[in-house]
Amino acid sequence: MPDITIENLTKVYEESGDEIVAVDDVTLTIADGEFVTLVGPSGCGKTTTLRCVAGLNTPTSGTIRFGDRDVTETPVQERNIALLFQDIALYPHMSVQENIAYGLKIAGFSRQERIARVEEAAGLLQITDQLEKMPSELSGGQQQRVALGRSLVRDPEVFLFDEPMSDLDAKLKAELRPVIEKVTNEIGCPTLYVTHDQAEAMTMSDRVAVINDGELEQVAPPKEIYDEPDSEFVSRFIGQPSTQFFDGRIRAVNGTAELVVGDYEYEVDGLGGWNGDEVRVGLRPQHITVSNDADVGIPATHLLDEPLGDATHSFFETEFGEAIVVTGPDFEGDGEEYGLVFQSDAIRLFDTDSGVRIA
Numbered sequence: 001m002p003d004i005t006i007e008n009l010t011k012v013y014e015e016s017g018d019e020i021v022a023v024d025d026v027t028l029t030i031a032d033g034e035f036v037t038l039v040g041p042s043g044c045g046k047t048t049t050l051r052c053v054a055g056l057n058t059p060t061s062g063t064i065r066f067g068d069r070d071v072t073e074t075p076v077q078e079r080n081i082a083l084l085f086q087d088i089a090l091y092p093h094m095s096v097q098e099n100i101a102y103g104l105k106i107a108g109f110s111r112q113e114r115i116a117r118v119e120e121a122a123g124l125l126q127i128t129d130q131l132e133k134m135p136s137e138l139s140g141g142q143q144q145r146v147a148l149g150r151s152l153v154r155d156p157e158v159f160l161f162d163e164p165m166s167d168l169d170a171k172l173k174a175e176l177r178p179v180i181e182k183v184t185n186e187i188g189c190p191t192l193y194v195t196h197d198q199a200e201a202m203t204m205s206d207r208v209a210v211i212n213d214g215e216l217e218q219v220a221p222p223k224e225i226y227d228e229p230d231s232e233f234v235s236r237f238i239g240q241p242s243t244q245f246f247d248g249r250i251r252a253v254n255g256t257a258e259l260v261v262g263d264y265e266y267e268v269d270g271l272g273g274w275n276g277d278e279v280r281v282g283l284r285p286q287h288i289t290v291s292n293d294a295d296v297g298i299p300a301t302h303l304l305d306e307p308l309g310d311a312t313h314s315f316f317e318t319e320f321g322e323a324i325v326v327t328g329p330d331f332e333g334d335g336e337e338y339g340l341v342f343q344s345d346a347i348r349l350f351d352t353d354s355g356v357r358i359a
Contacts, residue, residue: 002067002157004053005029006192009062011048022048024214025062028191035181036219037205041237045214046194047162053192054160055079066157081158082151086166088143090135097122097131100149107154114153121149124186125179141172145179159184159191165200173197177204187344198238202226210234232280232355235348241285241313246298246320248349250274259347262298262319266344268359273286277359280350286326287346290314290338297341298323302333309341316340 011023023045030036038046051057053064055076064072071079092098100121101114108119122128125145135143144164152160161180165173181204184191195201201208202222209219210233218230229235235243248261250271257271261281291297300316300323307329314327316338323340349359 002069002190003032003065003222004028004158004192005065006049006053007063007065009044009049009052009064010060011052011057012060023052023059026211026216026217028209028215028219030192032190033185033188035184035191035193035204035206036194036209037201037207038209038211038351039198039201039237040211041196044211046196046211049211050160050162050192050194054081054083055159079158080154080156082154082156082158083160084147084151084162084164086163088147089353090143092135092145094134095131096127096133096135096138096146099135099146100131100153102155103150117153118149121152124152124183125149140168141170141176144168144172144176148180148183152187154344156187157189159187159189161193161195163195163197165196166197173200175201175342180204198240202238208238210237212237228357229282229348230357232282232350232357235282235350235357239284241324241326243282243348244285244288244323244325245324246281246283246318247255248279250277250279252276259349261342264297264342266342266347268347268349270359271349274358278352280352280355283342283346284350285313285324287343288323288325289343290316290325290327290331290333291341291342292338294337294339297339300338300340302335302338305331305333 006026006028009023009026013020013022026049038049040046053057055074059072063070098315100118104114122131125148127145130142165176205222206221208216208225212233218225218234225238246261248259249257250257251260252275257275259266259268298318300318301313303317306313311329312327312331314325314331314333316323351358
């Protein structure tokens with residue numbers, strides 16, 4: 001199977017005489033057998049990027065290659081791709097077996113070959129007992145498996161997914177994620193998966209590509225994206241609850257630099273050269289401890305708790321605005337005054353102007 005290579009991809013639209021840059025100089029390689037998820041907020045350019053890879057949109061500039069083959073202007077029907085959309089679009093008058101086999105029939109495969117491929121795909125997707133049913137008799141998750149099977153039987157070189165699970169509830173998503181992983185691993189071709197759902201991106205991917213305003217912010221394995229974000233945007237977008245941000249400054253003390261947040265000081269590595277600068281201080285909510293002593297750390301007034309069974313999301317008002325902390329399952333703030341203490345080795349610092357990570 002070939003790699004997918006996207007080089008300096010730009011897509012510009014014209015609207016009412018204005019130019020809108022949907023994708024801005026994106027470069028990304030997806031290795032053979034690799035699962036890469038393109039994640040970002042609505043309107044960030046992730047679907048436009050995928051549509052250019054699929055051949056549904058023509059780039060304004062840049063190149064797209066499958067292996068050594070330049071497919072930048074190759075028609076979609078000549079790219080040998082499997083493309084799964086949010087809209088499942090099964091034929092309601094055909095059985096599951098007929099839906100899966102329809103593309104093969106149009107391509108001229110024999111009936112025997114069609115049956116063999118359908119049965120193999122159905123076994124992999126665990127829908128063998130559904131082959132004689134009509135789409136209206138299936139659940140949403142089963143319908144999505146049928147759509148996946150329809151793509152699978154074509155033996156594609158490239159798998160492309162455009163938010164295929166966005167219409168499913170949380171339980172069905174959790175059931176379908178390992179199915180998609182199993183299928184793509186079985187085929188072994190490069191996979192580009194587009195979503196705005198962090199859970200899908202973090203659990204399914206070999207690498208995650210975070211895109212914002214048409215530009216790639218960071219491309220890295222899920223754990224690195226979470227633990228070592230390159231920018232304030234990545235840190236804020238990835239994780240639930242989101243990273244909490246506070247205003248801080250760097251000052252020199254006895255020949256070394258330290259971070260000051262409010263009236264509290266922290267030792268943070270890598271602050272040389274930033275003395276006197278204002279910075280954005282980011283911490284994951286689970287790296288903030290709630291102290292019963294309001295004079296320790298950042299003074300905070302408890303607002304409310306959201307018990308989740310294994311943990312609680314606790315909301316506090318601080319001089320820096322509202323903050324969320326992951327507390328224990330039995331925590332009840334009762335509107336009292338507390339202190340929020342930061343875990344020093346978990347602090348991430350960002351430039352106030354560019355949002356770029358500095359420490």
